[in-house]
Amino acid sequence: xxxxxxxxxxxxxSTRAKIPVxxxxxxxxxxxxxxxxxxxxxxxxxxxxxxxxxxKIHSLQKQGHSLEEIKSSLNQASSDVPSSLQPGxxxxxxxxxxxxxxxxxxxEKGYQTTNIDDIVTCAGIGKSTFxxxxxxxEYLFFECSRHTFLxxxxxxxxxxxxxxxxxxxxxxxxxxxxxYRYMIDMFNLVRGAFMxxxxxxRKKLEEDIMHDFIKAIETDLVAASKKENIHxxxxxxxxxxxxxxTEYVYYxxxxxxxxxxxxxxxxxxxxxxxxxGHYTGPEVEELxxxxxxxxxxxxxxxQGELKQEDLMKISELSRRSGIPxxxxxxxxxxxxxxxxxxxxxxxxxxxxxxxxxxxxxxxKQIDEKKQLNRxxxxxxxxxxLPESLTKQTALQSDKRDDILAVSTxxxxxxxYIETSTFDIAQQAKMSKETxxxxxxxxxxxxxxxxxxxxxxxxxxxxxxxxxxxxAALRLIKRGKxxxxxxxxWISMMNIIRSLSVGDNPSFRTKFNQLIWQMVxxxxxxxxxxKQEGRIRKDIDSDLAGFIMMGxxxxxxxxxxxxxxxxxxxxxxxxxxLYEGVIVGPS
Numbered sequence: 001x002x003x004x005x006x007x008x009x010x011x012x013x014s015t016r017a018k019i020p021v022x023x024x025x026x027x028x029x030x031x032x033x034x035x036x037x038x039x040x041x042x043x044x045x046x047x048x049x050x051x052x053x054x055x056k057i058h059s060l061q062k063q064g065h066s067l068e069e070i071k072s073s074l075n076q077a078s079s080d081v082p083s084s085l086q087p088g089x090x091x092x093x094x095x096x097x098x099x100x101x102x103x104x105x106x107x108e109k110g111y112q113t114t115n116i117d118d119i120v121t122c123a124g125i126g127k128s129t130f131x132x133x134x135x136x137x138e139y140l141f142f143e144c145s146r147h148t149f150l151x152x153x154x155x156x157x158x159x160x161x162x163x164x165x166x167x168x169x170x171x172x173x174x175x176x177x178x179x180y181r182y183m184i185d186m187f188n189l190v191r192g193a194f195m196x197x198x199x200x201x202r203k204k205l206e207e208d209i210m211h212d213f214i215k216a217i218e219t220d221l222v223a224a225s226k227k228e229n230i231h232x233x234x235x236x237x238x239x240x241x242x243x244x245x246t247e248y249v250y251y252x253x254x255x256x257x258x259x260x261x262x263x264x265x266x267x268x269x270x271x272x273x274x275x276x277g278h279y280t281g282p283e284v285e286e287l288x289x290x291x292x293x294x295x296x297x298x299x300x301x302x303q304g305e306l307k308q309e310d311l312m313k314i315s316e317l318s319r320r321s322g323i324p325x326x327x328x329x330x331x332x333x334x335x336x337x338x339x340x341x342x343x344x345x346x347x348x349x350x351x352x353x354x355x356x357x358x359x360x361x362x363x364k365q366i367d368e369k370k371q372l373n374r375x376x377x378x379x380x381x382x383x384x385l386p387e388s389l390t391k392q393t394a395l396q397s398d399k400r401d402d403i404l405a406v407s408t409x410x411x412x413x414x415x416y417i418e419t420s421t422f423d424i425a426q427q428a429k430m431s432k433e434t435x436x437x438x439x440x441x442x443x444x445x446x447x448x449x450x451x452x453x454x455x456x457x458x459x460x461x462x463x464x465x466x467x468x469x470x471a472a473l474r475l476i477k478r479g480k481x482x483x484x485x486x487x488x489w490i491s492m493m494n495i496i497r498s499l500s501v502g503d504n505p506s507f508r509t510k511f512n513q514l515i516w517q518m519v520x521x522x523x524x525x526x527x528x529x530k531q532e533g534r535i536r537k538d539i540d541s542d543l544a545g546f547i548m549m550g551x552x553x554x555x556x557x558x559x560x561x562x563x564x565x566x567x568x569x570x571x572x573x574x575x576x577l578y579e580g581v582i583v584g585p586s
Contacts, residue, residue, distance in 0.1 A: 007037065007045040007095075017054045024054065032057055032071050095133045097123045103144050107182065110502020111141060111189050112417050142205060145190045149183070149209045165223025170269065172220070173246060177253075177265050184250045185501045192415075192498025207561075214239045232581045237572060240558060241551040245272060248550025251515050252543060264543065271544050273581045314340070317350045321358040322467055327459040328358065333401060336361055336376050366484045372456070373405070400438045402428050408449040412491045416446060416499060446495070447510055453492045454514060457485050461521070471528040475577075476570065478521065479552055483566050486556035519545045526577075535578065548577060 014021045027033050033053055036044035053074070060070045101122035105114045116137060120130050134140040176183075190205055218239035224230060232238050249268050253259060318325045331337045337357050340348030357379060364370045364378070406428040410419045421442055425432045439445045461481045468474045482489070493514065500511035523545030529535045555569035 007047060008050075009045060013046040013050055013054075017051050019054055019058070027054070027057060027067075030067055030071060032067065032074060094123075094125060094129060097125065098130060098133060098140065099144050102140055103148060106141070106144065106189060107185060107501065108503060110499060110504065110507075112499060113502060113504070141189075145186065145205060145209075148186055149212060163223075164227065165220040165225070166227070166273075169217065169220035169224065169242075172216070173269070174262075174265050176246065177249070177261050181250050181253070184247055187247075188494075188497040189501050192494040192496070210240075210243075213243055217242055230581055231579065232572075232575070234568075234572070237558070237564060237568070238581065240554045241572065241576065242272065244550035244552070244554030245547040246550070248515075248519075248546040248553075249543070251512075251550075252546040255512055255516065256542075267540050267543055268547060271539060271547055271580075272576065312350055314348070314350060317354055317358075321355055321362075323358050323362065324459055328354075330455070330459070331358070331361065334372055334376065336372065336379055366481060369484060369487065371488070373409075399430065399434055402430070403435055403438055403445065404449055404452055407445045408452060408492075411446060411449060411495060416442075416495050421445075443504075443506065446499075447506070450492055450496055450510065450514065453488065454517065457482070457489055458517065471525045471532065472534070475522065475525050476574070478525075479570055479573065480566075482552060483556050483559055483569070486553075487560060490553075490556070490560075519549045522548055544577075548573065551576065 008016065010021055010024065014024060017024070024033070028036075033050055036046050036050070038044050056074065057067075057070055060073070061067075065073070098119060102114070102119050105118055105122060109118070114137075116127065116130060119140070120127055123130075134143065187209060190209065214236070218236050221230065221235040221239055221242075225235060230238075245268065249264065252264065253261070256264075312320070314325055314328060318328060321328075328337065332339055337354055340350050340354075360379060360382060361375055364375045365372070370378075403424060407419070407424050410423055410427060414423075419442070421432055421435055424442075424445065425435045428435070435445075439448070461478050468477060496507065496511050496514060499507040523541050526535070526539070526544050526548070527541040530537050530539065530541060551573055555564070555573060558564040559566055559569055
């Protein structure tokens with residue numbers, strides 16, 4: 001009876017049951033109906049249980065039973081104690097209309113650009129009616145999300161006709177790809193709509209949604225393991241990785257809109273569940289021993305001490321430190337490194353102090369997970385600068401850099417919707433006019449902030465893997481850096497994710513660009529492994545790259561929430577890539 005409102009007034013109950021109000025009241029007086037939900041002395045609400053009871057009464061009357069006989073057979077199980085609800089927890093037709101209108105607008109326009117006026121207009125109600133049910137847009141959004149995913153998981157994950165767990169999982173995944181992919185957009189709205197620090201409601205909702213999805217997938221995997229030989233020790237973890245792969249396959253479709261759903265899903269299933277081939281480089285056991293891989297990834301940085309008079313150009317500094325030239329210049333602009341010693345308009349030299357500082361910056365950022373602002377404060381205390389350079393270390397970032405530094409902090413702390421250009425100007429200690437001389441609007445500021453955050457991540461990944469000649473170990477190094485920087489990355493990513501859902505093409509384009517930037521290097525490494533004959537050559541490298549990135553992100557989520565160690569996640573990803581989740585007759 002899902003077509004009925006959860007709560008109805010007497011008049012609506014009468015209309016839907018097609019029974020006169022007086023007759024319903026007579027049934028109630030005679031004790032044939034459950035007591036209604038009282039919200040006041042003269043206000044009561046009825047539920048689908050009352051409709052069900054009215055239909056039974058009508059059916060028994062047609063069979064010739066008296067009301068007393070009907071009362072006795074119905075056994076008054078639900079007429080003892082009336083329920084008590086607040087108006088904010090009622091689910092009437094009007095409340096349903098508000099939720100339906102809001103969901104339509106959220107998916108069409110996005111949360112950020114939808115307001116209460118839009119919703120009440122779409123729902124055909126007044127603002128006063130809106131506030132009878134929801135105290136704010138935030139509460140409405142959470143209610144919409146909670147019920148959307150609750151209804152989805154009930155309807156989508158409740159099918160139990162197929163006893164074969166693997167077959168059931170296949171069917172559900174395939175159905176999701178064909179019918180329910182929009183749920184990823186709803187999930188992204190949840191992830192990024194409210195980025196306030198300490199927003200426990202959002203975090204709880206995100207975890208509940210994850211739990212519902214994962215629980216159903218895990219149930220199927222457990223059922224499958226009883227019939228099939230699943231070569232994976234932790235099915236709970238595998239369920240998370242499977243969900244991560246599913247989400248990123250959705251992103252694959254967004255970038256390949258003409259791809260066949262059936263073909264892509266079949267290939268995706270094959271990549272995850274079937275044997276991908278054997279690793280023919282170093283022994284696979286050694287490769288999957290992540291502590292050993294960490295040791296390989298942590299190959300000592302150049303620690304060579306230079307005397308202050310032993311100078312080098314920036315290309316030599318980059319080679320010795322393993323950090324790209326662009327990143328070194330970026331650190332100088334950010335005030336983390338002293339400026340070079342210039343001997344001409346286009347000639348500049350660096351010394352051992354720069355090399356030490358770069359090593360310290362990388363260790364603080366990757367190992368200690370510190371922000372650049374904090375590192376900037378500490379770097380001068382730990383590395384004394386040569387007197388000849390001291391005057392040059394007072395390099396001040398230009399206004400644009402100041403704006404981006406402040407804006408990034410505010411966006412990650414308050415979220416996009418609650419950060420204004422006034423907030424940015426005030427925090428940066430400048431006028432709004434100065435802000436607008438550098439950026440046209442808040443949207444452009446956010447785009448530049450996202451580029452800045454991702455630039456930092458990409459450069460560290462490139463620096464970590466540039467000296468490694470083995471494609472497999474390069475992938476491990478990428479994962480290691482991604483896990484270490486995930487907390488900073490995911491906050492900005494979730495803001496862009498949320499804004500990409502709606503009618504603003506700029507945010508959709510930016511989100512697709514960021515996803516592609518993350519996945520492209522993994523695709524390249526998988527292609528290298530194929531060319532070397534170390535994994536099957538018939539695997540679609542692009543699709544495999546998206547799948548591995550999705551698993552990597554969900555693995556990082558588990559690490560952040562202290563459910564699994566980095567070692568366990570990396571060993572699992574390596575196992576899937578090279579051995580697959582081997583499925584065959586037990």
